[in-house]
Amino acid sequence: MELQEKLHNKGLRLTYPRREVVAILNAAASPLTPQSIYQRSVERKSDIGLVSVYRTLELLSELDLVRRVHGHDGCHGYVLASPGHHHHLVCRKCGKAVEFSGSADLSDFIAKIQKETSYKIDEHILQLYGICPKCQKERH
Amino acid sequence: MELQEKLHNKGLRLTYPRREVVAILNAAASPLTPQSIYQRSVERKSDIGLVSVYRTLELLSELDLVRRVHGHDGCHGYVLASPGHHHHLVCRKCGKAVEFSGSADLSDFIAKIQKETSYKIDEHILQLYGICPKCQKERH
DNA sequence: TTCCTTATTGAAAATTATTTTCAATAAGGA
DNA sequence: TCCTTATTGAAAATAATTTTCAATAAGGAA
Ligand SMILES: [Mn+2]
Ligand SMILES: [Mn+2]
Ligand SMILES: [Zn+2]
Ligand SMILES: [Zn+2]
Numbered sequence: 001m002e003l004q005e006k007l008h009n010k011g012l013r014l015t016y017p018r019r020e021v022v023a024i025l026n027a028a029a030s031p032l033t034p035q036s037i038y039q040r041s042v043e044r045k046s047d048i049g050l051v052s053v054y055r056t057l058e059l060l061s062e063l064d065l066v067r068r069v070h071g072h073d074g075c076h077g078y079v080l081a082s083p084g085h086h087h088h089l090v091c092r093k094c095g096k097a098v099e100f101s102g103s104a105d106l107s108d109f110i111a112k113i114q115k116e117t118s119y120k121i122d123e124h125i126l127q128l129y130g131i132c133p134k135c136q137k138e139r140h
Numbered sequence: 141m142e143l144q145e146k147l148h149n150k151g152l153r154l155t156y157p158r159r160e161v162v163a164i165l166n167a168a169a170s171p172l173t174p175q176s177i178y179q180r181s182v183e184r185k186s187d188i189g190l191v192s193v194y195r196t197l198e199l200l201s202e203l204d205l206v207r208r209v210h211g212h213d214g215c216h217g218y219v220l221a222s223p224g225h226h227h228h229l230v231c232r233k234c235g236k237a238v239e240f241s242g243s244a245d246l247s248d249f250i251a252k253i254q255k256e257t258s259y260k261i262d263e264h265i266l267q268l269y270g271i272c273p274k275c276q277k278e279r280h
Numbered sequence: 281t282t283c284c285t286t287a288t289t290g291a292a293a294a295t296t297a298t299t300t301t302c303a304a305t306a307a308g309g310a
Numbered sequence: 311t312c313c314t315t316a317t318t319g320a321a322a323a324t325a326a327t328t329t330t331c332a333a334t335a336a337g338g339a340a
Contacts (some may be wrong), residue, residue: 001280011196011315011316012316012317013306013307013308013315013316013317014307014308015306015307015316015317015318016306016318017317017318017319018317033297034297034298035296035297047319048319049318049319049320050297050298050316050319051298051299051300051318051319051320052317052318054297054299054318055317055318070210070216070265072263072265075215075216076210076215089253089257089259089260089261092262092263094302098257098259100253100256100257101250102252102253105252106249107247109242109246112242112245112269113229113240113242113268114270116240117229118272118273119229119231119238119239119268119270119271119272119273120270120271120272121229121268121269121275122148122232122269122271123232123268123269123270124266124267124268124269125210125212125265125266125267125269126264126265126266126267127264127265127266128250128259128261128263128264129261129262129263129264129265130254130255130259130260130261130262130263131259131260131262132258132259133258133259136260139238151286151287152288153285153286153287153288153333153336153337154337155287155288155289155291155336156335157288157289157290158288174326174327175325175326187290188289188290189289189290189291190303190326190327191289191290191291191327191328191329192288192289192290194326194327194328195288195289203331280320
């Protein structure tokens with residue numbers, strides 16, 4: 001479902017700051033923190049406030065239009081969520097993230113853990129880290 | 141390898157604050173943030189500073205004696221790392237976390253993604269969320 | 281044990297990140 | 311075009327994290 005539509009369903013408005021945050025995330029290759037989103041909005045000379053970045057990310061999270069991606073060291077950033085369930089593979093050098101799917105491959109495994117632990121499992125995070133093709137080529 | 145030993149290898153010292161942080165993590169059922177570790181140290185009346193909690197967690201991370209666990213919403217906390225590679229299953233109600241292993245079950249899947257993306261994958265996070273047996277029983 | 285050396289500590293200050301408040305603004309239906 | 315009210319952003323308030331630095335205490339050497 002589209003941003004426009006989801007907002008409308010809830011009586012919310014499609015505003016300039018919201019468009020901007022989405023546009024910035026859309027143009028990004030790697031997960032962005034609220035701060036870095038704000039930075040980019042300054043560079044773009046779109047005059048949106050940092051507060052709106054925070055508020056918009058919270059909203060987009062609720063609408064499931066944005067996803068949190070955890071850095072293998074520090075903390076998380078946000079990426080635009082393409083429809084459906086996905087996971088992320090992040091380059092440890094340049095941060096470039098790509099999506100992949102494949103919950104199917106996990107479901108047996110998860111079912112096994114569920115049986116073993118008696119937890120009722122309903123959600124998961126799977127994130128892979130490595131070096132992207134481009135960074136593999138560069139010396140150092 | 142033991143904390144004592146790992147510290148010694150690096151010319152570092154086994155101090156009271158470090159012992160305390162480990163003891164607190166050891167007694168915890170769920171991932172703790174620096175702040176909550178500090179809280180508990182106050183309750184225990186061990187007089188360690190918040191700064192030392194931060195520093196100790198950083199150190200223990202380097203020594204791989206502590207692991208970061210990401211909440212499915214907010215951010216991460218720390219748990220003591222038992223030796224070997226492990227994952228965590230966290231209760232969304234009470235926060236209780238249990239470990240499970242099983243990288244073997246993932247390796248084929250990861251190899252597939254590696255081939256598809258041309259990333260060189262060398263690390264991963266897998267975290268499961270659900271409701272623990274105890275919380276399943278409670279009404280509400 | 282006692283004596284050094286130096287890693288470590290913690291209080292305080294500095295920085296950074298996040299949330300709250302609130303009057304002014306603008307989205308968008310009527 | 312005109313309302314209603316969701317939304318914005320500046321500023322202030324809070325919270326989280328990092329840096330500084332003089333005082334302290336591990337723990338090896340004597
Ligand atoms: Mn995190
Ligand atoms: Mn999945
Ligand atoms: Zn890269
Ligand atoms: Zn529980």
